Amino acid sequence: MTDEVPQTALPPVSLPAFSGPLDLLLHLIRVNEVSITDIPIARITEQYTAYLDAMRELDLDVASEYIVMAAELIQIKSRMLLPRPPGVEEADPRADLAQRLLEYQRFKRSAETLHAIDTLRGGLWPRPETEAPRGEGAEETLEVSLFDLIETFRHVTEEYRLAHPPALAIHHLRFSVRDKMQELLDRVEAARTMPLLEFLGQMRYRAEAVTAFLACLELIRLGVIRVFQSHAFAEIHVRRTELPFVSEQIRDNYGD
Amino acid sequence: MDHSERSGRARQSERILPALEAVLFSSARPVREKELAELLEADPADLAEALRNLAAGAEAPGRGLRLERVAGGWRLVTRPEFDSLLRKFHDVTERSRLSLAALETLAIVAYRQPITLPEIQEIRSVNSASVLKTLFEKKLITTAGKKPVVGTPFLYRTTQEFLVRFGLNDMTELPKPEDLDADLSATVEAREIAAPTAAPPSIHVDAGAEREPELPEAGE
Numbered sequence: 001m002t003d004e005v006p007q008t009a010l011p012p013v014s015l016p017a018f019s020g021p022l023d024l025l026l027h028l029i030r031v032n033e034v035s036i037t038d039i040p041i042a043r044i045t046e047q048y049t050a051y052l053d054a055m056r057e058l059d060l061d062v063a064s065e066y067i068v069m070a071a072e073l074i075q076i077k078s079r080m081l082l083p084r085p086p087g088v089e090e091a092d093p094r095a096d097l098a099q100r101l102l103e104y105q106r107f108k109r110s111a112e113t114l115h116a117i118d119t120l121r122g123g124l125w126p127r128p129e130t131e132a133p134r135g136e137g138a139e140e141t142l143e144v145s146l147f148d149l150i151e152t153f154r155h156v157t158e159e160y161r162l163a164h165p166p167a168l169a170i171h172h173l174r175f176s177v178r179d180k181m182q183e184l185l186d187r188v189e190a191a192r193t194m195p196l197l198e199f200l201g202q203m204r205y206r207a208e209a210v211t212a213f214l215a216c217l218e219l220i221r222l223g224v225i226r227v228f229q230s231h232a233f234a235e236i237h238v239r240r241t242e243l244p245f246v247s248e249q250i251r252d253n254y255g256d
Numbered sequence: 257m258d259h260s261e262r263s264g265r266a267r268q269s270e271r272i273l274p275a276l277e278a279v280l281f282s283s284a285r286p287v288r289e290k291e292l293a294e295l296l297e298a299d300p301a302d303l304a305e306a307l308r309n310l311a312a313g314a315e316a317p318g319r320g321l322r323l324e325r326v327a328g329g330w331r332l333v334t335r336p337e338f339d340s341l342l343r344k345f346h347d348v349t350e351r352s353r354l355s356l357a358a359l360e361t362l363a364i365v366a367y368r369q370p371i372t373l374p375e376i377q378e379i380r381s382v383n384s385a386s387v388l389k390t391l392f393e394k395k396l397i398t399t400a401g402k403k404p405v406v407g408t409p410f411l412y413r414t415t416q417e418f419l420v421r422f423g424l425n426d427m428t429e430l431p432k433p434e435d436l437d438a439d440l441s442a443t444v445e446a447r448e449i450a451a452p453t454a455a456p457p458s459i460h461v462d463a464g465a466e467r468e469p470e471l472p473e474a475g476e
Contacts, residue, residue, distance in 0.1 A: 023356075063382070063383075065382045104380065104381070107360055107363045107379060108363075110363035110431070111362070113431055114362060114363055117422050117423060118354060118359075118421065120336070121422065122339075123336040123339030124335075124339075125334040126284060126332070126333045127281070127331075128284060
């Protein structure tokens with residue numbers, strides 16, 4: 001049991017749940033059988049930090065408050081190590097911490113009392129809250145707090161928001177065979193020959209690629225371009241034919 | 257008080273007792289004596305007599321209910337020895353528990369109310385916002401205005417629900433901190449007192465595992 005920990009031993013492996021750094025400190029004070037008002041600060045600090053290390057080793061998140069307390073303990077320890085000028089009465093550096101521990105312990109003990117009462121009273125069953133049968137239109141008075149009102153308002157606005165979603169504008173991505181014909185023509189006229197897959201691969205959308213492919217087929221049908229490949233499954237190349245063709249013809253003949 | 261007056265009171269009390277029982281049976285919340293007296297059109301003294309008789313009847317052996325005085329009113333609850341039976345009947349294995357942190361915070365609010373969150377955190381040396389929220393949601397605490405200091409933080413106090421949950425008729429019945437204080441300075445003694453219950457920090461671990469079979473006459 002933890003109570004049998006020798007004074008210099010490291011803390012036991014099992015870590016009870018502490019509700020905070022003061023709770024851990026009280027635990028150490030108890031197992032060391034020392035007084036709150038006369039804490040052997042070096043020993044307690046060492047054990048306290050060892051606990052934090054153990055918590056880290058177990059991958060437990062060490063809350064920042066525990067680290068703040070460790071810093072405070074180390075500070076008190078260092079203040080106690082400082083030589084005091086002879087004849088000068090100086091306040092015990094531990095006094096403030098002892099005061100806080102005493103106060104905290106008082107509430108901790110109250111909490112234990114409340115826990116005991118709660119456990120005992122948990123076995124008493126009152127009539128559950130039920131609504132008395134009421135006629136239509138009977139208004140019930142409720143006891144509500146400001147926070148109930150805020151919560152209700154938040155709930156209502158949230159309901160409203162869900163029931164009335166903002167108008168969602170869907171930008172329809174439209175590609176036209178006409179545009180793609182023009183694009184393909186421009187590219188192929190600039191480069192003389194062009195790999196078809198590379199051209200199609202530059203399309204960002206599936207629909208765009210399909211449109212571009214249709215544009216390619218259309219230009220082939222018109223005899224404006226020719227496609228060829230060196231052997232089966234090789235890259236398909238596009239080449240401009242000698243057929244005279246101007247962009248206006250595309251614009252005039254292919255609507256949206 | 258002469259003989260006829262006493263027998264008159266007994267008669268009146270006998271008259272209102274069944275109605276009183278019916279009202280309390282039907283109510284989930286504790287009902288105040290004043291409200292009962294008005295409802296039953298009874299003299300307060302007659303009502304008190306009827307309540308006494310009802311309580312005595314309920315306390316008699318062979319009954320399943322008891323009458324308790326809580327949060328300034330009266331209500332009927334089941335007797336503690338039927339807890340396991342009722343849990344079986346209602347298929348309740350675990351009941352909601354308050355964590356150690358929640359109980360600590362609740363104790364601080366109870367003894368120091370009205371109190372702000374920063375003041376609570378000062379005492380606990382730990383962030384207590386989420387714990388406070390839990391207590392708030394369980395309606396054990398509520399706000400009590402704002403403190404006129406920088407930032408005007410909310411003040412918190414305990415509620416009627418707190419009194420009901422912990423079986424207190426009013427806040428004066430809260431155990432005095434001094435009563436718990438007796439052995440404060442002598443920690444070695446404190447350790448010896450705490451020792452039989454093993455590690456006190458793990459107070460929440462026994463949630464519902466073991467409960468005292470019999471309730472001492474608490475809260476009455």
